[in-house]
Amino acid sequence: MNNLMGLINLEHEYDFLEELTYFRSGAAAPFAGRYRLIDFTLSNMVKSEITEVAVFTNKKYRSLMDHAGTGADWELARRHGGLFILPPDWNDPTDISRGDLRHFHNNRDYFHRSKADHVIISGSQFIANTSYEKAFKYHLDKDADVTLITTKVQEDLPEHVSQLRIEKDENGKVSNLTNEQSNKELFTGVYIIKKEVLLNLVDECIAFHKDHFFFHGVKENIPNLNVRTFEYDGYSMFINSIESFFRNNMNLLNPEAYRGLFFTNSYVKTKISNQPPVKYRHSADVKDSLLANGCVIDGDISKSVIFRGVQVKKGASIKNSIIMQRCVIEEGVHLENVILDKDVQITRGQTFIGSPEKPFIVAKRRVI
């Protein structure tokens, strides 16, 4: 499907994960044992047979660039197209653009050089394992200017509050986007737009000193555009706070959720590492948990998500927690409702207990 190009716009994703986003953008936050949030967006684009994806990123992109590399792990290291990480490049003295429009302005070449006539734009906070091929086909069939990917939620969760809701007229055309909480049809933040429409709206926004492409370009022009929706009805989640991050990690310990996210479509791609299988020693006791490769387990683990290369020593116990890459949990430690960022070492005999609503978070590389 050469006719669709990808854009991951992180400009408006603030540092929504507290300690976890002290040193990285939200898109690069580790998730589900071995992934980063952006892996789901990247994988979904690649599954949609998109061969060129750009990432607009503004701050703290070191770890994002380290993770994405050449894009080879998503099959995006291409002779033509591939992955473009586009950090800020504000050197044009005549430039009057603001907000994410500066990215569009400065990276116009990315859109011009592509043969694609349509662009799919996404953030990193909507997590699903899918392909947008059907949505794109629908977008073409309806000759839509913009097609918003939507999802229906059964239960209201705090992370849904900020999501826009869809209002449609009798022809199925979107008439408005609101914050009406009783409306269960949510915009996922993923949308397909005609490239020509996109570039015109960008020019218009810049000319009128706007600073938010989606709000000022798309949303304010809904009456003038053919805006459609395509519903995604598979397993999905929004992650836009520590609370939603923690709860959605924990939800994956539910077998239906785990299968729904990882086994309903082809595997989610992430940066390849080279970790041996998990080594369970004689005293290991592990239940209701996800573990990634490279771990060496001597202790007890229950209801937890354990990332790659974690060591849990004898007599240590971990409950209801998220332990990120290469942490070392020494003997006799007890952890409950805790999030440890990468490379944290918890020395012997200590106990840390957070609450399920407010987990105890330890920032990267600390020794406690």
Add this chain to the structure above:
Amino acid sequence: MKKRCVGMLLAGGEGKRLGLLTKELAKPAVPFGGKYRIIDFTLSNCSNSGIHTVGVLTQYSPLILNKHIGIGKPWDLDRQEDGVTILSPYTAKKGGSWFQGTADAIYQNIHYIDQYDPEYVLVISGDHIYQMNYEHLIQHHEEKQSDATISVIEVPWEEAPRFGILNTHDDLEIYEFDEKPEEPKNNLASMGIYIFNWKTLRKYLLDDSDIENSDHDFGKDIIPAMLNDGKRMYAYRFEGYWKDVGTIQSYWEANMDLLEEDLSVSLNNKEWRTYSQDLNFPPQYLDHTAVVENSLINSGSWISGTVKDSILFECIDVSTGSTVKESILHPNVKIGKNCTINRAIIMENVVVPDNTVIDGSKYDEPVVINDEYVEQLT
């Protein structure tokens, strides 16, 4: 493009004694250690030792082996000038033939080695499990100003008759090579790892190719011929873990050895990493009925039953009520409910139906299970 040392990795063996395991693939490609293939250990040794010019000699059922090696990326052997090259048998103007023996395989690829005009050639096999810095071997070779250096390991005396035994002077100079001696004078066994001065070896390969009744084998022909001519040949003592996984029993033992606490050939050794193809399987899931002890389990697996003293590759299901003990489950094996699996090697993609009992302890060596075996059960 002069290189100091070119590695020649012999990976063409059929591995007859591995039975079903090598029915459709070459021995070096047999899955090992929960996520690896046997050849990963030697390829990782090359990469970790700074040997980045490696010819891999393939012959028997090479599809999976070749696919696994690919362009050598996992071992950082995807390079512009050198890197890994698959050397399969070929025909040329003068005709062609299958590789007749280990020496013949190298002889037929002299032109490959000549491109690099190397000082030394390292000859290794793709069917041994060990972690060795070949640089130490080369240094030893240089110190002794040797024409050929053979790596040796002390084996138990009672097993010595199974090996090629090197008799040496006190300074490790080799004066005699006994291939599988009935009464060994020594317990220093050849590990099948050789360093040769390329110029010297080249001459012996050419000479050997003209000898009609030769087996064209390093152990049987080349080494004895060099000894006869009084070439300087030294042994190099290797102290670490080394295992030839030539039989079902030794294959199973070498896998189980990975569960030992302090084994020198640890997969978790950060100083000497073992590389392999890595795929995007999700993290493994252990549910509330899982009991796992003393085992290695790879990603994509779903464990509801009991797993003890076992090695599980990727995407394994062990359902509730089932017990897997002292076993090796290859990728994508699914174990149904209420099964008992003991001392078995279950081959890739086999689905074991509910209530199956497989007890390999009744046999001399662990039992290898494939689809046909499972069909007979039902």
